[in-house]
Amino acid sequence: MRMGRLGVLVLATLVAACEEPTPAPPAKYSVGGTLSGLSGGALTLQLNGQQSLTRSANGPFSFETPLEDGRDYAVTVASAPAEQECSVEGGTGKVAGGDVSSVQVRCAARTYSVGGTVEGLRGALELSLGSERLQVTANGGFTFTTKLPRGATYSVGVETSPAGQRCTLSNGAGTVAGDVTNLSVRCLDWYTLDTHQAASVVIGQKDFTSGFPHQADSAGANTLDGPLGNPVLAGGRLYLSDQNSSRVLGFNGVPSANDASAAFVLGQPDFTSVEAGSGQGNLDGPAGLASDGTRLAVADYRNNRVLLYPALPASTGATPTLVLGQPALDTHAEDCGRDDLRLPKDVFLGHGKVLVADSGNNRVLVWNTFPTANAAPAELVLGQQSFESCAPNDATGDGTEDATPSASTLFSPTGVWTDGTRLAVVDTANSRVLLWNRFPTENGQAADVVLGQADFTSRATGTTASSLRIPSYIASTGLQLFVADNQNNRVLVWNQFPTANGVAAELVLGQPDFTSDTEASPPNASGFSQPAGILLAWPHVVVPDASNNRVLVFTSR
Known part of the structure; x- marks a missing residue:
């Protein structure tokens, strides 16, 4: 069959009509926006994690490769100048038939947080940084909301402390060089008391005017x-040494x-027994007590x-399982x-240490770790040059008493306290208190400060705000210091x-002024007869009033 020219033309036209047309390429649009706030460096942006764009000046920007219409886009900051923080607004979306020019990249100076830690807090504390006020109600870390740029100065203050506490701040001011994390707030109990304040409760007697041993009767749970x-x-329990009854009473x-009864007794089989003994379950004239919160120590x-x-x-x-000073619990x-x-x-337990006022050996012994065996040897001695010297006021260690005391000697010490850094020792027969600003590390190390005397070589007694007469025990909050001045009552x-040496006390309990030393005989609510111990348990100050056979409880206002 032969096809003419016209047929060929018609056939070609029909074939061409049946072929699909080539589609037009999809439209592509640029993605960009405006950069502001950039200063002193280069900023690198990324588009969908692939394209990068670096800019060192503010103004409009656009990524080099456009995106197809309908495609998702995400603009992010890959890197920014060291002291700037850059953020993206409107950086995500979908290309919708036109160039994207709405992305906003804003840079500002990098800012740093200001914070630190609180310890000892009991209540609510308010701190300030500029106009910000931060309420802190728990121990541990804290951080202000306010952030500051590098080079800015900061000053943090304590606006209010909890009731019954004083909070002090360390490292509270400086210049920002990064996140500030070394602010340190330490809260300590604070007792607001009055001179010659009356006690609120008496233990061991029915009222404040009685003072006979065992209430002029036989021993009991309330005498x-x-x-x-x-x-x-x-542990919620009060422990008291009843020395002449050779027992320790435990109260809930x-x-x-007044006239409360103990819940249990140590050193005796019952509340009516008072016989001394040297066995594991016995006591003979117990004196100072101590606890680290989980264990109890008794100076027997x-x-x-x-x-x-x-x-x-x-x-x-209850019986002890370890003993210091003896090879066994029955010697x-x-x-x-x-x-x-x-x-x-x-004795003192705390801060990982055990301290003992070894009165008859004129020294203080220190164990830097809690002993694990009977008769564990001490690791440090104060008041003597060696562990074999025990004479009073013996600075040379020759075994004889010197004519005067020194900063490194002791004579019948009866009280010891530490906060882990500072150390205080009642040097009883020298009528003074010795203070070390840093916990000693060498045998016989000299004290830094003396109270009760003008210098380290004096041992006079007196009745003033800066003198003592045979002091006995000591306690401290770490801020306030309490000393039982025994013979000044x-x-x-x-x-x-x-x-500093010889600093005067600021308040006195037991007397109307600093020059009185009247013994409370007959007893009353505001006087003492040879006070011999102190417990600070806020809001209570608990003082054994030895010669009145009672313990007085004072309450902070």
Whole structure:
């Protein structure tokens, strides 16, 4: 069959009509926006994590490769100048039939946080940074909302402390060089008391005007005979040494009413027994007590030992499991050596250490870790040049008493306290208190400060705001310092921890003024007869009033 020219033309036209037309390429649109705030460096942006664009000046910007219509886009900051923070607004979306020019990239100076830590807080604390006020209600870390640029100065203040506390701030001002994390706030209990303030509660007597041993009767759960030594409040229980009854009484907290009865007794089988003994479950003239919150220590004075209970006793018959100063729990020999004691009057547990006022050996012994065996040897001695020297005021270590005391000697110390950094020792027979600004690390290390005397070589007694007469025990919040001035029948209070010799006390309990030393005989609510111990358990100040056979409880306002 033959096809003419016209047929061929018609066929070609039909074939061409049946072929699909080539589609037009999809439209593409640019993605960009405006950069502002950039200063002193280069900024790199990314589009969908692939395209990069670097700019060093503010103004409009657009990525080089456009995106197809309908495609998603995401603009992010890949890198910014070291001291700037850059953010993207409107940086995500879908290309919709036109160029995207609405992305806003804003840069500003990099800012840093300001914060730190709080310890000891009991209540609510308010801190300030500029106009910001920050409420802190728990110990641990805190951070202000306000941020500051590098080079800015900052000053943080304590606006209000909790009731019954004073909070102090360290590292509170400086210049920002990065995140500030070293602010340190330490909150300490604060006692607001009045000179000659009356006690609110009496333990061991029916009222404030009675003072006979065991209430002129036999021993009981509510009586005392010569209480002596720092009491302890731990685990919700109050422990009191009843020295002449050779027992420790345990109460369920600090009593709120007169003539309270103890819940249990240590050192005796019952509340009516008062016999001294040297066995594991016995005591002979217990004095100072101490606790680290989980364990109890008892300075068992006439047994020449310190007893260590592995847990806080809660019932009659509890016994210790370790002893210092003796090879076993049933011996009581006295001696002068690294593992010996002679008439210890006080003990302190805390900050990983055990301290003992070894009164009869004229020294303080230090264990830098908690002992794990009987008669564990001490690691440090103060008041003597070596563990084999035990004479009073013996600066040379020759075994004889010097004519005068020194900054490194002791004579019958009876009280000891530390906050882990500072150390305080009541040097009783020298009528002074020695203070170390940093915890000693060498045997016989000299003290830095003396109270009760004008200098380290004096040992006069007196009745003024800056003198003492045979002081006994000591306690401190870390800010306020309390000393039982035994023979002046008073407790002296320094409202700032002393840092210079002979600083005068600022408040006195037990007397109407600093020049009175009247013994409370007959007893009353505001006087003492040889106070011999102090417990600070806010809001209570608990003082054994030894010769009145009672313990007085004062309450902070």
